[in-house]
Amino acid sequence: MTAPWVQRFALPVAILVLGLLALTSLGVGDMRLGPARICAGLLHRDDLAATVLWNIRLPRMLVAMLVGAALAASGLVMQAYFRNSLASPGLLGVTSGGAAGAVVMIGLGWASASIFVLPVAAICGALMATGMVVLLARRGASTERLLLAGVALNALLGAVTSYVLSNFTLTYERNAKILFWLLGGLEDRNWEHVAMASPIVIAAALLWPLGRPMDLLSLGAREAQSLGVDVKRLRRSLLALSTVLTALATAVVGTVGFVGLIVPHLLRLIVGPEHKRLVPLTLVGGAAFVLACDLLGRTAGGLRVGIVTSLVGGPFFLWLLRRQA
């Protein structure tokens, strides 16, 4: 079992790491900024630094953190819901559902009508995908069943995206925007995107007190109900929260895979499976992970964050499968 001191210090350490990554993220780029200049820029005492920070790096950093927290928390919730540590929004097709919803809106040319169009379309797409996964998993959420359901859903939703790409009359701009969703990236994220992602904070706050009942649910729905958990209500809340978290993240940055799988899994190895600790830690850890992947991508010649998370997540997933076997 995990040592008590590890459990106690994990969250403060994670917050410290996130802080350092945030500082590095603000400092690294074509124009390197040290801590003193970052402070001066944030306080508008250095005009050039202020322009770079307030217009480019700060919104990008905040979007990365919000999206990371959302995707990781969504994965954690799905793992507890399905009682399966391999469940995650990307593998189950929920991310593809959100992306398909967003892509259809871009294809129709409606995305620019309001900043709410993409998130709402992504939430609708993700909700449909979640509904289908829940229906498929009704007769048991074994690893094989969940993964096969995910394969089928990802293929189906991929076909929707391909249809939009190939059959809609598209302008160059719309085509580029759709490709952005498919690759997943943090480039050119501005304050409008931060605003679009901000409901993630509310969803995360609503998730916070559900940690303890999630412990009981992850050991079995009937057992949890027998111990006094209102399972029907809890499951509805968890599904809604995880879907909204995934959809908002996808609406803002496109499909960024494996965050919901890797982060909760690694943190569970460090602090144990109790959700009271895992929920806050996953929110912070997810934010740190996506921020670190973005930094890695930026320093490695401009790799998009979705590519970096997949490069890290693919081998990790194969390792997990081997470990489970």
Added chain:
Amino acid sequence: MATETAGVTALSVTNASVPGRLNNVSLSLAPGVLAGLVGPNGSGKSTLLQVAAGLLPSTGDVSWAGRDLSEILVPERGFLASWVPQEARFEFGFSVRSVVAQGRFASGDDERGVDEALRLFDLADLAQRPVNRLSGGERERVLLARALVTQAPLQLWDEPLAALDPKHALEVLMHAKRITRAGGTLLLSLHDLRVAYCLDFVVVLHEGRLRAAGPPEAVLTPELLFEVFGVRAKQTTGLTLELP
């Protein structure tokens, strides 16, 4: 078919049916009764226990201590009745202690009685071990300890003895008797008819129907055993086990 004292029932199931699994079963148990539920595989024992625990929708009525189940909110149910499943799948490595402490969820997670339950079920040395690395018998004892710490007056245990070695099975029966002596009511399903003979009350299910219910010596007759289980009962001088 009931055990009742002065009209008070700890558990009452009336005309419960679950399509294909349970057919119009009625049952009532008085407080302080240790009852066994026997029947061949597929006779509906687990289904009846889940219906009685309010975990499986059925036609008919279920009431606990005279209160209709539909009037009891789920959070309150947690400290009125406790159900132990036949087997548990643990995906995540929660410690034994934390799983046992889940029994106090409905009572505000106060951890009252957790250490005592760990000791009673011989789990004190395993308290920090992840539950997904335990043997079947150890996992069963964890579930029973969790049920005990709920301190619920109605306990519904599905084949609690199936995975246990003789010593732990005897200890579980001893704890079961202690619960009922303190006024609790316990209905447990089991396959060992010799154990059923030691209980206060026996309920026999066959093909989803209630076949008989009453004191074991009146119910478990050679004729009924042959009819329900297809076995001939013989009195022998076998081995008698008891705790030191």
